[in-house]
Amino acid sequence: MNIEIIAGSPRQGSVTYRVALYLQKLLQHTTSHNVQIIDVREWEFPLMQQEVFSSPEKAPESLQPLVKRVFNANAFIIITPEYNGSYTPAVKVLFDHFPKQNHKAFGIVTTSTGALGGIRASQQLQLLINALFGIGSPYMLITPYVDQRFDETGALTEAAFQKNVDVFVKEFLWLAESLSPLLEISE
Numbered sequence: 034m035n036i037e038i039i040a041g042s043p044r045q046g047s048v049t050y051r052v053a054l055y056l057q058k059l060l061q062h063t064t065s066h067n068v069q070i071i072d073v074r075e076w077e078f079p080l081m082q083q084e085v086f087s088s089p090e091k092a093p094e095s096l097q098p099l100v101k102r103v104f105n106a107n108a109f110i111i112i113t114p115e116y117n118g119s120y121t122p123a124v125k126v127l128f129d130h131f132p133k134q135n136h137k138a139f140g141i142v143t144t145s146t147g148a149l150g151g152i153r154a155s156q157q158l159q160l161l162i163n164a165l166f167g168i169g170s171p172y173m174l175i176t177p178y179v180d181q182r183f184d185e186t187g188a189l190t191e192a193a194f195q196k197n198v199d200v201f202v203k204e205f206l207w208l209a210e211s212l213s214p215l216l217e218i219s220e
Contacts, residue, residue: 034213036060037106040072041113041124047074048180049114049144054187056110056142059202071102073123078130086130103131108209109167110140111158114179115151120158133166138209140201142174150177168212172204 038057042049053070060068076099086092092100113120120143128134139162143151155173162169174197176182182191189195 034066034107034209035102035105036066036068036108036110036209037102038068038070039109039111039113039124039127040070040074041111041121041127043073043121043123044114045074047114048146048183049112051183051185051187052142052144052174052176052179053112055183055189055198056112056202058187059198063202064206069102071099071127073121073127076127078123078126085132087132092130100131106137107213108138108140108205109134110142110205112142112144113151113154113158114144115149115154118153118157120154120161124158125161128161128165135166136212137165137167138205138212139165139167139169140174140205140209141169142176142201144176144179146178146180148177150175150179168208170201170205170208172201174198174201 038053040050040053057068057070060066086100089097089100089104111124113124141155141158143154145151152175155175159169182194184190
């Protein structure tokens with residue numbers, strides 16, 4: 034199965050990216066799935082002024098490697114900091130360029146350097162996932178004080194938070210692996 038982790042912070046020096054690194058390493062070491070990170074900082078998406086990419090061939094040449102990854106993904110984990118009570122505009126612009134993600138599993142991870150951990154962004158992401166016809170895992174990873182829990186290399190520095198990560202990963206994988214046969218039928 035192909036899992037794409039969307040690192041949704043466009044800021045240089047993003048502390049949110051630390052969580053993406055940690056989850057990628059964890060999933061690569063505990064599963065046989067192909068796990069990659071799509072870092073929104075690496076791609077230049079125009080505002081939604083052109084057609085949805087209905088196939089990789091219809092995308093601009095500069096975006097074709099990314100478009101192929103999105104089309105080939107069986108599941109996504111979206112990681113975003115909270116921007117004004119929601120997820121980042123970069124996450125919205127990315128998914129606005131693609132057709133519906135029917136029956137694909139989505140994991141929600143939100144981050145904040147404050148006490149709430151991006152909880153309002155998680156609520157908004159649930160609405161986006163529904164609009165994409167994806168299926169969101171109800172077990173989210175809300176990450177307050179992200180800058181204190183993960184270091185610059187993506188290492189978890191607060192051992193007690195591992196339980197939260199483990200529950201999120203277990204439930205996300207259960208959903209993604211359960212839905213995988215549905216994706217094969219619908220293709």
